[in-house]
Amino acid sequence: MIRHLVAAAMLSLATTAAHAEFSNNAVKIVVLTDLSSNYSDTAGKGSVVAAELAIEDFGAGIEGVPIKLISADHQNKADLGALKARELIDTEGADVFVDLSNSAVSLAVQEIGRANDKAVLHVGSATAALYGETCSPTGALWLYDTYALAQGLGKAVLAEGGDSWYFITADYAFGKAMEDSLANVVKGAGGSVKGSVRHPVNNPDFSSFLLQAQKSGAKVIGLANASGDTVNAIKQAKEFGVVEMGQKLAAPIFYIQSAKAVGPELAQGLQFMTGYYWDRDDASRAFAKRFAQKMNGGMPSQAHAGVYSATLHYLRAAAAAKSDSGKVVLAKMKEMPVDDFFAEGAILREDGRLMKDMFLVEVKKPSEVTQPWDLLKVLRRMSAAEIIRPLDKGNCPFVKG
Known part of the structure; x- marks a missing residue:
């Protein structure tokens, strides 16, 4: 009996030790x-x-x-x-x-x-x-992250002649960092930034911002925002004839949910970076x-x-x-x-x-869509080493120099 009690106690201690952390x-x-x-x-x-x-x-x-x-x-x-x-x-x-x-x-x-x-x-x-x-x-x-998105999308748009940009930017940490990163890529390639404007998160009306972007004469309007804000900006850009008048929209962060909300009729041809696509x-x-x-x-x-x-x-x-x-x-x-x-x-x-x-993807044309979520095509796989900021460039305090 005593032997059994000792064994049980030892087992309990062992279990407690195993779970101690x-x-x-x-x-x-x-x-x-x-x-x-x-x-x-x-x-x-x-x-x-x-x-x-x-x-x-x-x-x-x-x-x-x-x-x-x-x-x-x-x-x-x-x-x-x-x-x-x-x-x-x-x-x-x-x-x-x-x-x-x-x-x-x-x-x-x-x-x-x-x-x-x-x-x-x-x-x-x-x-x-x-x-x-x-x-x-x-x-x-x-x-x-803002650096990787800027390296991937910025260089892709620049390669197609988009060398002057105007930014419509969400007024919080992400938007500001995204604008700065893209601006650095554009300027580093010899391009120019014609201006920018800030908007609050969850903003319903982009009309004044789009008018400013049109007046700037920039070839590319960079939407440094995300989700519903990007959807609203793209929909309203259609109403202003932004793309039809020769300007290109660039969305550093875009999701398949956003592509579905906008619809391929409006979003077709839009290129963006993604870490995952369900049909890959x-x-x-x-x-x-x-x-x-x-x-x-x-x-x-x-x-x-x-x-x-x-x-x-x-x-x-x-x-x-x-x-x-x-x-x-x-x-x-x-x-x-x-x-x-x-x-x-x-x-x-x-x-x-x-x-x-990550993957550079493009929203399909309506004629290419075969089912409700069949919205994207993968254009290119971009390696982490190609787009992510080098370890020695990040100024992380605890990384050994």
């Missing part, structure tokens, strides 16, 4: 996203579903430690996003924040993660500062099918695919590290190659940037 005896994943505002179609509920699918594929727990998924709405407000992050750490014991999908929110939560040893996996946020001057040993940028290969189609079953037939955006990938890789690293410490898990994530349909064999770099290829 998992705070609150659980791994708590927070999808902090826009559930109700401008980016809810390209992130929002779809990001929560993508994380659910990643957990489903990984398993219910790590060595008996359960995985809990929490969703929170930041409403595209940096102060609210920061408040939610702090509350979820204090009240729920949150271990990792995924998605964010707003650069201002990401910058705020990155600092909270750093201070509290919590992982922050930025997917739909684009400011390159996240792996540059504000980089963190607990942070990772998983999809696109068998693995992409398989994920899209599972996603659509949970989203009433809707296809996943590149951000949704990125949330799946970031969540799954985090769980694999946490299991390998036997810990949910942000620093420990991020270090393990950098040791392990990513292995999924989104980023086959990609590596998470020392500064927290996922070295992932």
Whole structure:
């Protein structure tokens, strides 16, 4: 009897030791996203579903430690996003924040993660500062960034003669960074910037901005905004005859949901960069099918695919590290190659940037569309080394020089 009690006690101690690095005896994943505002179609509920699918594929727990998924709405407000992050750490014991999908929110939560040893996996946020001057040993940028988008799209448009630009820019961290990055690419190639104008997020009326862009005489109107704002600007540009009068629209961030909202009649020929397209290969189609079953037939955006990938890789690293410490898990994530349909064999770099290829795509003509979501064609695969800012150019403080 005593021998059995001793054995049971030793087993209990061993189990406790094995779980000692998992705070609150659980791994708590927070999808902090826009559930109700401008980016809810390209992130929002779809990001929560993508994380659910990643957990489903990984398993219910790590060595008996359960995985809990929490969703929170930041409403595209940096102060609210920061408040939610702090509350979820204090009240729920949150271990990792995924998605964010707003650069201002990401910058705020990155600092909270750093201070509290919590992982922050930025997917739909684009400011390159996240792996540059504000980089963190607990942070990772998983999809696109302003530097990579500018290198890819900017050079493609310049190659077609678009050497003078006017920017219509969303007035927050992403928009400003996107405009600066594209302007640098244009000027670096000998082109010119004719001017720019700023607009609030979730702006319904672009008429005055489009008139200013037309008056500038620029060959290209760069839409340094995203989601609903980009859709509204493209639709209203049609009303003003912008393209018909000889100017080209360039959208650094565009989603398949935006292409569907605009329709191929208006968006045909628009080129943009994407990290994922549902009909690119068998693995992409398989994920899209599972996603659509949970989203009433809707296809996943590149951000949704990125949330799946970031969540799954985090769980694999946490299991390998036997810990949910942000620093420990991020270090393990950098040791392990990513292995999924989104980023086959990609590596998470020392500064927290996922070295992932992207694709230059074009919206199909209406005559080329064969089904509701058959909207894009892949023109070119662009390697991570070709478009992502070099490690030694980012000024990340903790990267060894």
